[in-house]
Amino acid sequence: MHPTHHPSYEILLDYAAGNLPIAPSVIIATHCSICQDCNDTLDTINITGAALMDDLNDDIFDFSSLDKVLSKLEFQSNENDTKIENNNGVFDFNIPKTLQKYIPDSFNWKNLSSGVKTAELLTDDGFNLDIYKIKSGYQIPKHTHTGFEYTMVLDGGFTDNQKYFARGDFSLLDNSSEHSPKADPDKDCYCIVSMNSQIKLTGPIGRFINLINF
Numbered sequence: 001m002h003p004t005h006h007p008s009y010e011i012l013l014d015y016a017a018g019n020l021p022i023a024p025s026v027i028i029a030t031h032c033s034i035c036q037d038c039n040d041t042l043d044t045i046n047i048t049g050a051a052l053m054d055d056l057n058d059d060i061f062d063f064s065s066l067d068k069v070l071s072k073l074e075f076q077s078n079e080n081d082t083k084i085e086n087n088n089g090v091f092d093f094n095i096p097k098t099l100q101k102y103i104p105d106s107f108n109w110k111n112l113s114s115g116v117k118t119a120e121l122l123t124d125d126g127f128n129l130d131i132y133k134i135k136s137g138y139q140i141p142k143h144t145h146t147g148f149e150y151t152m153v154l155d156g157g158f159t160d161n162q163k164y165f166a167r168g169d170f171s172l173l174d175n176s177s178e179h180s181p182k183a184d185p186d187k188d189c190y191c192i193v194s195m196n197s198q199i200k201l202t203g204p205i206g207r208f209i210n211l212i213n214f
């Protein structure tokens, strides 16, 4: 698999250093488990970081940070297998192995609108991790966020701000980003999404609708 849209180097550094909360970390780990390029970059970061730690003076090193880094490195080292496993019995498409442990046996889907359903996978440190199902051909009304939105496509695809996102593609938006993603016309789109924010509708209709219920 060769995703087109990747996390930035800075995000991969934050992930490797254990500076990201669990929910966005799961998205980065899932992307890296199926993206050879980002997996290679992570390997380089981890090797460089390990060498750097060897050189650090014990007197100035924060061992609580070391524990965080080591736990992340161990987590990542288990995720280097780029194979994709079966669908875990929940979906009719393959779920990346890295993500499977976060997928429950059954879902409580919540309808956000006629075209969007979500199911929460976890909440930690202010960030949710949810699965989104966007109905084929549905366009989410124009909106922005009050914080960050990490997204990775699991199945299908969508077009957003004239860019196309397919399985494995990653996106990070902040409160300066306005968007209105539209799912492929012939297939439902599933994504994992991590947000620490509320959705703010910004289109001419959306401004008259209460938040969230798009």
Ligand SMILES: [Zn+2]
Pocket: 003, 005, 006, 007, 031, 032, 035, 036, 037, 038, 039
């Ligand atoms: Zn990548």
